[in-house]
Amino acid sequence: MKKRAIFTILSLSSALVSFAQGNGLAGITDATTMVSSYFEPLTGLIYAIGAVVGLIGGVRVYSKFSSGDPDVSKTAAAWFGACIFLVVAATVLRSFFL
Template sequence: MTYRSTRNQIITKLFTATLLLLAVAPMFAQGGATAISNAANDIKDYWDPIKLILKAVGGLVGFIGGLRVYNKWTNGDQDVNKEILGYGGAMIFLLVVPEFVTAFFA
């Protein structure tokens, strides 16, 4: 056999195997509805502890922010309003977002 005919046979076998694989693969495919449903149920199961952790983090951020604002206020800094708005926004975000996500998954 020549090099060219051996090469052609290998290419033909490889092409046939690829076509066979591509023809058989869709038969084993499954719908994604079950997987999405399972993922949504898993998120629902884990959401209550995550929500509690987020509220605890929000409380901690609020406490630390309150201490920083108090410190700046007693020292007479001029940018106390920016500090209050920044920590207030962070607190509102950390406390309100879990409620919106709960409503989304309910």
């Protein structure tokens, strides 16, 4: 038990010493800039995935409707919900982080 406590104290003190060295604010600013630069392409990618999901869902709903399947409305709601979720998630992430 004592060894674990000593190891924990040494680990924390070495972590504090390593955080005290260097310019932490510049590192945080650089990381924020790098992460923010990824959101524009990521948002476009999510919108493209939503469009593909919408097309695939439309084809699947049409095939179920043509074959007379009774669960057409349930399938259409699921695919439509997936598309709406992708668009809303991309918009919320973009507005939240940028």
